Amino acid sequence: MSKEIVPTRYHPVHVALHWLMFLLVVMMLGVGKFVMPEVSVDDPQKPFMLQIHAFIGIFIAILLVVRLVSLFTAKRPAPADAGNAFLNFLARAVHFLLYFLLIGMAVSGLGLFQMANLSAIFSREVPYPPDFFVYLPRMGHGLVSTLLLLLTLLHVGAALYHQFILKDNLLSRMWFAKR
Ligand code: HEM
16 A cells, blocks of 8 residues: 655645735735725725725635635645644634635625625726725624734744744745755
């Protein structure tokens, strides 16, 4: 019977998706939470900003589907060991929640797209509303984005803990092999 080979790093497709999504999600969270609210609804650029936001959000949702397929089809390295059962459990829970919350952002965003008739706002057929909170998915979008921001910070903190305190070079598992 042949022994199954466990890889020492993630598949290159998964690695590329991880870093591309990380950049896009951090940018979306930063701009969505701290830049967009500062732009007045009367600013002529406001609908355009939201349109870019919606496009990138939909792109992230597509990348997420590809990533979940790659996660379940390609072989993965063994779960990382932080040397503590609770931390190992926390890592699994955070990874699961990061995927779950991203799905929540995409679903609530698409819900808003439909309910608030965003395409009419983008084409300027209707004015930008004073706020979107009259639509239920806007509450979910705001709440989930805060949780996603906190968990992303925890995730980055954990990676730095492995890299610089445990010094186990865990980050190399999420990078491309040297040739
Ligand atoms: C992973 C994908 C996404 C991320 C990370 C994201 C992030 C954010 C953030 C951080 C906010 C501000 C939330 C707050 O603090 O209350 C926001 C607002 C918003 N997002 Fe997204 N979003 C995503 C996808 C989408 C999609 C796909 C759409 C629509 C197709 C969308 C439409 C909106 C709308 C309409 C608002 C409210 C803008 C306003 O109040 O002027 N988002 N988003």
